[in-house]
Amino acid sequence: MTKPIALTIAGSDSGGGAGIQADLKTFQERDVFGTTVITALTAQNTEGVHGVFPESLQAIDAQLEAVLTDLRPDAVKTGMMFSAEIIERVAFYLKKYHVERIVIDPVMIAKGGAPLLQQEAADALKTELLPLAHTITPNLPEAEVISGLSSIQSEDAMKEAASLLHDLGAAHVVVKGGHRETEDARDLFSDGREITVLPSPRIATKHTHGTGCTFAACIAAELAKGETALAAVQTAKAFITSAITHALPLGGGIGPTDHSAYRYNS
Numbered sequence: 240m241t242k243p244i245a246l247t248i249a250g251s252d253s254g255g256g257a258g259i260q261a262d263l264k265t266f267q268e269r270d271v272f273g274t275t276v277i278t279a280l281t282a283q284n285t286e287g288v289h290g291v292f293p294e295s296l297q298a299i300d301a302q303l304e305a306v307l308t309d310l311r312p313d314a315v316k317t318g319m320m321f322s323a324e325i326i327e328r329v330a331f332y333l334k335k336y337h338v339e340r341i342v343i344d345p346v347m348i349a350k351g352g353a354p355l356l357q358q359e360a361a362d363a364l365k366t367e368l369l370p371l372a373h374t375i376t377p378n379l380p381e382a383e384v385i386s387g388l389s390s391i392q393s394e395d396a397m398k399e400a401a402s403l404l405h406d407l408g409a410a411h412v413v414v415k416g417g418h419r420e421t422e423d424a425r426d427l428f429s430d431g432r433e434i435t436v437l438p439s440p441r442i443a444t445k446h447t448h449g450t451g452c453t454f455a456a457c458i459a460a461e462l463a464k465g466e467t468a469l470a471a472v473q474t475a476k477a478f479i480t481s482a483i484t485h486a487l488p489l490g491g492g493i494g495p496t497d498h499s500a501y502r503y504n505s
């Protein structure tokens with residue numbers, strides 16, 4: 240017996256709901272073998288981010304080299320990158336080892352407002368990492384920063400953002416609608432030719448810590464198994480919708496979602 244391998248390159252969330260922890264839980268649920276490169280430690284819980292401690296470039300290089308030379312990933316997910324220097328190292332190694340099927344979650348700000356990417360690193364994300372993307376999964380504020388569009392509110396604006404992200408080099412784009420004030424929580428998937436709506440009801444809960452990480456990790460897991468981009472994002476949408484439906488009111492703030500809900504309820 241063997242298993243596909245997925246790699247997450249992201250920050251650690253001590254609260255367990257987002258970052259590396261959400262990614263590994265999702266990989267396990269989707270039956271792929273998870274490996275990790277940790278870019279930064281966060282002291283974090285449901286109430287917020289209490290500290291950010293980036294790893295040294297030496298530690299990041301060593302993790303990338305160790306994993307990519309031995310446990311060759313079938314797909315990679317990137318999350319919190321923190322700095323331009325870290326983005327440059329990650330892009331260098333992904334190119335050096337010809338890694339394909341890279342899912343980029345362009346994490347910028349945590350739900351409570353704490354910055355997880357230095358402002359001056361947005362350019363590096365755009366020029367170094369985005370061109371490597373098999374799939375990029377921005378939420379609306381991230382899509383605004385990357386595309387340069389001032390306010391993405393309508394579905395037409397979401398389509399325009401997707402098109403601009405293709406122009407910057409991403410093969411597939413999911414513009415997530417979680418941050419809209421609409422009745423449903425639909426996302427748009429674009430392969431550069433066709434737009435597919437990923438529908439979902441908007442679930443009335445404040446416990447959405449780590450939804451973006453979980454969604455992107457699930458896409459990477461499905462791609463690692465050889466699924467098409469469309470099938471991968473559709474499974475990820477069903478997975479995150481189930482996880483949010485059964486979100487866990489843990490801690491005193493924005494609680495995590497239930498990564499095992501899809502397994503129990505589908």
Ligand SMILES: Nc1ncnc2c1ncn2[C@@H]1O[C@H](COP(=O)(O)OP(=O)(O)OP(=O)(O)O)[C@@H](O)[C@H]1O
Binds near residue numbers: 257417440443448476
């Ligand atoms: N209340 C909700 N009900 C249903 N689906 C939701 C809800 N909130 C978010 N989603 C879905 O969850 C997925 C993640 O989207 P979201 O916009 O929350 O990501 P994000 O802001 O990047 O998350 P994070 O804060 O973890 O970075 C998307 O598919 C989105 O539509």
Ligand SMILES: Cc1ncc(CO)c(N)n1
Binds near residue numbers: 257346450451452
């Ligand atoms: C480590 C980490 N990555 C990503 C997010 C975004 O949800 C977070 N809150 N923490």
